Amino acid sequence: MQPGTSRPYPFDAVLFDLDGVIIDTTALYYRVWETFARARGRVPTPAELLATNGRRGSETLQAWFGPGLAESDIAAHMHELDAMVRHQLATEPVSAVPGVHRFLEELRRAGVPWALGTSATAANAELALSRLGLSELFPVRVTAAEVTRGKPDPEVYLKAAAALGVAPSACVVIEDSVLGLRAGRAAGARCLALSTTFPRDVLSNEDPTWLAEDFRSLPFSVSP
Missing domain, CATH: 3.40.50.1000 (HAD superfamily/HAD-like)
Known part of the structure; x- marks a missing residue:
């Protein structure tokens, strides 16, 4: 049809x-990404935060911390980011x-x-x-x-x-x-x-x- x-x-x-x-959840995700990046000495710009929308987290990690980031590091970072997001989703007003x-x-x-x-x-x-x-x-x-x-x-x-x-x-x-x-x-x-x-x-x-x-x-x- x-x-x-x-x-x-x-x-x-x-x-x-x-x-x-x-x-x-846009602001929630921005807070998570900014907290994660600042803890590693990086301050994302508003344009960089906007670019996270629709993109896989692993791709943002490579864009921010280098394409040579080891797979094991990406996996560990994604585990941490997912936990941060879950905590925010569970505790913050949505x-x-x-x-x-x-x-x-x-x-x-x-x-x-x-x-x-x-x-x-x-x-x-x-x-x-x-x-x-x-x-x-x-x-x-x-x-x-x-x-x-x-x-x-x-x-x-x-x-x-x-x-x-x-x-x-x-x-x-x-x-x-x-x-x-x-x-x-x-x-x-x-x-x-x-x-x-x-x-x-x-x-x-x-x-x-x-x-x-x-x-x-x-x-x-x-x-x-």
């Missing part, structure tokens, strides 16, 4: 990123991206399937969703352990679409980052960019299908 056939919206499934799309609960309910009522495609670890994704009371609504997930290549490679979204049994071209990818939008586009999906993390002009340069502030101002409706 072609996306949008006999439907008021032009897609058959939705592929969600997590951080910055479902849960507002909030959903505005309108996401209502949008999920509209998708459910319309019978539109959805999946999660994130660079986060499975444990951190579960904790984030649980904090919002959304864990049971996301049984289909593709997290860091299920992919070998990070965004902007389309692997995460190709696997998420396959898990739903829907062609990527019939999906809409919802992203807040430049790398995520490039991954969605490379997968062949339409893309909805949310300006929750990056400035609108930066996201617009990535030529998303749609651009919105958050789920309260979507340019389409899935309600009957």
Whole structure:
């Protein structure tokens, strides 16, 4: 079936990123990265922190501390970073991206399937969703352990679409980052960019299908 056939919206499934799309954790991750870097004598710039969005942690480590960083060091650093993120997620106040609960309910009522495609670890994704009371609504997930290549490679979204049994071209990818939008586009999906993390002009340069502030101002409706 072609996306949008006999439907008021032009897609058959939705592929969600997590951080910055479902849960507002941008500042939380920035605090973790800055604390980690400062402890090692490095002060990341705002641009460097922004560039962490959508990127695998191991790639940020190599960008900040050198491409020659040993695999054992990367593994140890990632273990420490994941623990820091889990602690923050478990103890700090968190909030959903505005309108996401209502949008999920509209998708459910319309019978539109959805999946999660994130660079986060499975444990951190579960904790984030649980904090919002959304864990049971996301049984289909593709997290860091299920992919070998990070965004902007389309692997995460190709696997998420396959898990739903829907062609990527019939999906809409919802992203807040430049790398995520490039991954969605490379997968062949339409893309909805949310300006929750990056400035609108930066996201617009990535030529998303749609651009919105958050789920309260979507340019389409899935309600009957």
